[in-house]
Amino acid sequence: MPYIPNSEEDQKKMLDSVGVSSISDLFKIIPENLRLKELLDVPPALSEPELMRHLEEMAAKNRLSKISFTGGGIYNHYVPPVISSIVMRPEFATAYTPYQAEVAQGTLQVIYEFQTHICRLTGMDVANASMYDGATSMTEAAILASGYTKRNKIVISDTVNPHYREVMRSTISGLDLEIIILPSKNGQTDFNELEKMIDDSCACLILGQPNYFGYLEDLERGEKAIHDAGGLFITVADPISLGILKTPAEYNADIFVGEGQGLGLSQNFGGPLLGLFACKKKFIRKIPGRLAARTTDVDGKPGFVLTLQTREQHIRRDKATSNICTNEALCATAATIFMSMMGRQGIPRIARLSTERAHYLADKINDIKGYSVWNNSPFFKEFVVETPVPANEVIQGAAEVGVAAGIDLGRYYPGYENRLLIAVTEVNTFTDCDKFVAFLSAQKTR
Amino acid sequence: MSDFKVVYEKSRPGRTGFSLPVTKIGDSAVDNLIPEQFRRKEEPLLPEQSEPELVRHYIELSLRNHHIDRGFYPLGSCTMKYNPKVNDAAAGLPGFANLHPLTGSENCQGALELMYELADLLARITGFNRATVQPVAGAQCELMGLLLIRAAMKKRGNVRKKILIPDSAHGTNPASVILSGYQVAQFKSTENSMISADHIREVMDEDTAGIMITNPNTLGLFESEIEEIAKIVHDAGGLLYMDGANLNALLGQARPADMGFDIVHYNLHKTMSTPHGGGGPGAGALGITDELIPFLPTPVVEKRGDEYYLDYDRPDSIGRMHSFYGNFGIMVRAYTYIRHLGAVGLKRVSENAVLNANYLKERLKGTYELPNDRICQHEFVLSGNLQKKKGARTSDIAKRLLDYGIHAPTIYFPLIIPEAIMIEPTETESKDMLDYFVDTMLKIDEEISSDAEMVKGAPYTTPVRRLDEVKATKTLDVNYQD
Numbered sequence A: 001m002p003y004i005p006n007s008e009e010d011q012k013k014m015l016d017s018v019g020v021s022s023i024s025d026l027f028k029i030i031p032e033n034l035r036l037k038e039l040l041d042v043p044p045a046l047s048e049p050e051l052m053r054h055l056e057e058m059a060a061k062n063r064l065s066k067i068s069f070t071g072g073g074i075y076n077h078y079v080p081p082v083i084s085s086i087v088m089r090p091e092f093a094t095a096y097t098p099y100q101a102e103v104a105q106g107t108l109q110v111i112y113e114f115q116t117h118i119c120r121l122t123g124m125d126v127a128n129a130s131m132y133d134g135a136t137s138m139t140e141a142a143i144l145a146s147g148y149t150k151r152n153k154i155v156i157s158d159t160v161n162p163h164y165r166e167v168m169r170s171t172i173s174g175l176d177l178e179i180i181i182l183p184s185k186n187g188q189t190d191f192n193e194l195e196k197m198i199d200d201s202c203a204c205l206i207l208g209q210p211n212y213f214g215y216l217e218d219l220e221r222g223e224k225a226i227h228d229a230g231g232l233f234i235t236v237a238d239p240i241s242l243g244i245l246k247t248p249a250e251y252n253a254d255i256f257v258g259e260g261q262g263l264g265l266s267q268n269f270g271g272p273l274l275g276l277f278a279c280k281k282k283f284i285r286k287i288p289g290r291l292a293a294r295t296t297d298v299d300g301k302p303g304f305v306l307t308l309q310t311r312e313q314h315i316r317r318d319k320a321t322s323n324i325c326t327n328e329a330l331c332a333t334a335a336t337i338f339m340s341m342m343g344r345q346g347i348p349r350i351a352r353l354s355t356e357r358a359h360y361l362a363d364k365i366n367d368i369k370g371y372s373v374w375n376n377s378p379f380f381k382e383f384v385v386e387t388p389v390p391a392n393e394v395i396q397g398a399a400e401v402g403v404a405a406g407i408d409l410g411r412y413y414p415g416y417e418n419r420l421l422i423a424v425t426e427v428n429t430f431t432d433c434d435k436f437v438a439f440l441s442a443q444k445t446r
Numbered sequence B: 001m002s003d004f005k006v007v008y009e010k011s012r013p014g015r016t017g018f019s020l021p022v023t024k025i026g027d028s029a030v031d032n033l034i035p036e037q038f039r040r041k042e043e044p045l046l047p048e049q050s051e052p053e054l055v056r057h058y059i060e061l062s063l064r065n066h067h068i069d070r071g072f073y074p075l076g077s078c079t080m081k082y083n084p085k086v087n088d089a090a091a092g093l094p095g096f097a098n099l100h101p102l103t104g105s106e107n108c109q110g111a112l113e114l115m116y117e118l119a120d121l122l123a124r125i126t127g128f129n130r131a132t133v134q135p136v137a138g139a140q141c142e143l144m145g146l147l148l149i150r151a152a153m154k155k156r157g158n159v160r161k162k163i164l165i166p167d168s169a170h171g172t173n174p175a176s177v178i179l180s181g182y183q184v185a186q187f188k189s190t191e192n193s194m195i196s197a198d199h200i201r202e203v204m205d206e207d208t209a210g211i212m213i214t215n216p217n218t219l220g221l222f223e224s225e226i227e228e229i230a231k232i233v234h235d236a237g238g239l240l241y242m243d244g245a246n247l248n249a250l251l252g253q254a255r256p257a258d259m260g261f262d263i264v265h266y267n268l269h270k271t272m273s274t275p276h277g278g279g280g281p282g283a284g285a286l287g288i289t290d291e292l293i294p295f296l297p298t299p300v301v302e303k304r305g306d307e308y309y310l311d312y313d314r315p316d317s318i319g320r321m322h323s324f325y326g327n328f329g330i331m332v333r334a335y336t337y338i339r340h341l342g343a344v345g346l347k348r349v350s351e352n353a354v355l356n357a358n359y360l361k362e363r364l365k366g367t368y369e370l371p372n373d374r375i376c377q378h379e380f381v382l383s384g385n386l387q388k389k390k391g392a393r394t395s396d397i398a399k400r401l402l403d404y405g406i407h408a409p410t411i412y413f414p415l416i417i418p419e420a421i422m423i424e425p426t427e428t429e430s431k432d433m434l435d436y437f438v439d440t441m442l443k444i445d446e447e448i449s450s451d452a453e454m455v456k457g458a459p460y461t462t463p464v465r466r467l468d469e470v471k472a473t474k475t476l477d478v479n480y481q482d
C-alpha cells in the first residue's frame, strides 16, 4: 500500500497506547451483524503500471475529432500550458477552503483577483468565488431574485441553454416557484409575447446574450419590461464574448451568470466546470457562495479573508443563502491566471478571432446549395445552419472525416431536426473551416 | 521580490502575455460584423502582463498556501488525505481531458464505461445495487438525495413536510433541506453525542419524510442504534439518508445499505483522495435502494450488451442537476484510486485512518478535554474548555498550530461541543507526524499556561499575521479599484 506509512511495528505501538490488541477491536463499536466478514466485492489492486495501462486503454476508446465545431456551452478555446503548470501545483491543488486565512493567502488572493477580473469583464460590482457550473449559477440567481422580490415567478426565454433550464427546473422542483418559458421565433425571444407575459408577479427575467443559438437579442426590451414590473433582470453570457460584446452592466442587468469553462479549462467531458456569478452591490448580503475581501493584518500588512460568512451554510444553516460548500475554486484559479495572461488585449482578441472565423464559416456554408444560415440576426461565435438532411446525419457523416460538425438542435427543440448548431473558436483555422465546407459541399452533390 | 500587490498593481500598459494570431480582415472590420448596439464601449480593463512576470506572481502566491503535500492537515470532516499523483496523470490523458460532452455515444465509450464502472464500484462499497455519479459535491448530493426522497414519497401518495436532522449535523444538511422544499426538524443528540432510537420513536411521525444521519457522526462516533432507528423510520413510512462525508472510516468494514439506509452520499474529494483544489472542485455520488432507481437524475449511464449509452428516457426522473454529467475529471481520479487500492487496500485505509485517530485521541486526552471518551472512528472532537479557562481559546490554539507548520483542525464544529477541536488525521500520515502533532499540541498547552497572551497573538511566522475580519466586513473590498 503505497499511501499508508504505518509499518506493522508502528501499528503495534499505537495499538498499545490505545489499549487494544488488534485493529479489529477498534471496529467493535459497530454492531457485530453489521461488520463485514468478507472483503468488499471490488476487483483486486492494480499496480501503477497496470493501472496506467488500463486507463490509457479506456481513454483510447474515446474518439476525439481533430476538428471540432461542437459548442453548446462547452468550447474548444485554447488553453495555454502556463495554466496547468501553475494550477496543478500542489500548493493550489491540494489545499482546501481557506478556513485559516494566514496560511491560505495564495488561494484567497487568487479568489480576490478572480472576483475583480469577473467584475471588470462584466461591469458588475461584486462577483463570488464560483458556483458548480453556469446552470447552478443561473438557478441560484433565480432563487435570489425570488427571495429579494418576494415573488415566485421565474420568467426565462426558451432561447436560454436548454441544459440550464433543465437543471433549474430539477433543482427548484421542491420550492414554491413557478417557471414561465417565453417562446421564441426564428431563434430570437418573442419580445411581444414577453411584454405581454411580464407583470408584477414576476421575480425575474432570464435572457441569454448571445442566446443558445449564438444570436444576439434585443435585451433592452427585456430589461425595460422586467424593471418596469419591479423584477430583477438576469443575463446569461459567455465570458469570452464580453471581450467585444456589451456588458451585462451596460444592459443594466441585476445579476450576471455564465459558464467559465472557456476561460482556460479543458472540456473534460463536461466537468468540472466553473459557475460565474456577479451582481450589483445592493445584493451583496444575499449573494450565494464565498467572497474574498482585502483587509490588513495586525502589523498593517495587506491580506485577504473570506467575508460575510454569515450568509453561508456553516454558520447560518437553514437560513443560508445557498447550500453550496465545496465549490470550483481550482477552476476559478485556472480562469484567474487565464484572464491575467490574456488580459486587456487578449480576451478581445479571442473574441474577435472567434467572431471572424465563425462569420467566415457561416458565409461559406450559406453559399453551399441546400444549406443556409438560419436567419440574418447578428451572432457571435455560434450560429445555426439549416441542413437539407437531418442534422444528425450531417454530424454522423462529418465524424467519418474527423470533423465534429456541431449539435443537432432536434435534441432540444422538437421540429428543429434539420438545424445544426455550429461553434467556432480561435482554435479553428480557416483551413479547418474550408475542410468542413468541402465535406458539406460533397455531401450535397452525392 | 516578494510583495503583497495584486496583479493589477503590477500591470503596465501595452504588455502582453499571450500568443495568438491576429485577425485576417483587421479588428475594426471584425467589429463591423456585429452591429454597434451590441458592442461594449470600452475594452475590459484586465491586467497587462508578460508570461514570466505572471508566472512569478502566481508562484509567489502559491507559496503562501499550506497544503497537504507540504504538511499535516488534520481538518476534521474534510479527510485531507494524500492525493496520489497517478490520479492526476490519468485525468490528464487527452482522451479524457479533451472530450466534448456532446459527442456521440459511439465516440465516448471509454468515458461512459468509466462512469458506469465507477458507479458500480461505489455501489458495491456501500452495499447498494445502484449509484449515480452526477452530483458535483456533498451539498449537491444532499439536495439530490432529498429530491429523490420527495419523488419516492410523492409516488407513495404523500410528499410529507419535514426532515429530521440531529443538532450535530453539518450546515449543508439543513441548508439542503430548505432548498428541497422540506422543513428542518432538528432534534437533540444524547449526552453522549449520539442519536437515541427512543428519541427517534418520539419525534418520527406521519409528516416526516425522512431523516439525515451522518455515520460515523460528526464526532467520529458510530451510531450504534442505527438498525433500530432505521426500523422506526421505515415503519413510520420515512426514508433514511446517510451523509457519507465520513465514509473513510467504513471502507471494507460495514456498509450503509446493511444498516438500513436508503441513500448514502459519497464525497469523492474526501474518501477517494481527489484533490480539494483550494475549495473545489470535488465530486459526489449517491448510492440508492432499488425503490429510488426510477427517480435517478438524467442522463443515466446504461449498458446494452457491450455498449454504453446515456439514457434520457426516464419518465419518473427528478431531471438533470448538472450542465452535463457531473465532474468527470474528478471521477477519473476516484476510479483510478479505487482500482489502485482494490478490496484489500480499501480496508487498509479505514483500518489505519481509525487507528491513527484513536492514537491521537489517547495521547491528547489527558491534556485536552475529551467529551466522549470512547473508541472513535476516523476522527474525534476535543474541547478547548480547559485552555479557555487558562486564557486562550480554541481559535488561538488553531492559530498557534500554524506557527508549527500544521494546519489547524476544524474548529467550533460540531456545534454541540463547546470550543470544539475536530481532528481527522487520515491514514496517509505516519506515526512520526502524529507524534509531532501531539508534541506540538502539548507544547501549546504549556505555552498557554505560561504565556497565554503570546498564544493569543499567534501566528507569528506565517506570510501574514492575524487578519482584521471586522475591517473586511466594513470596507467590503471585494473588487480591486485602481
Ligand SMILES: Cc1ncc(COP(=O)(O)O)c(C=O)c1O
Residues within 6 Å of the ligand: A324, A325, A326, B077, B078, B137, B138, B139, B140, B170, B172, B173, B214, B218, B243, B245, B246, B267, B282
Ligand atoms: C459532514 C459533512 N457533510 C456534508 C459536507 C458537504 O460536502 P461538500 O463540501 O462537498 O458540499 C461536508 C463537508 O464539507 C461534511 O463534512
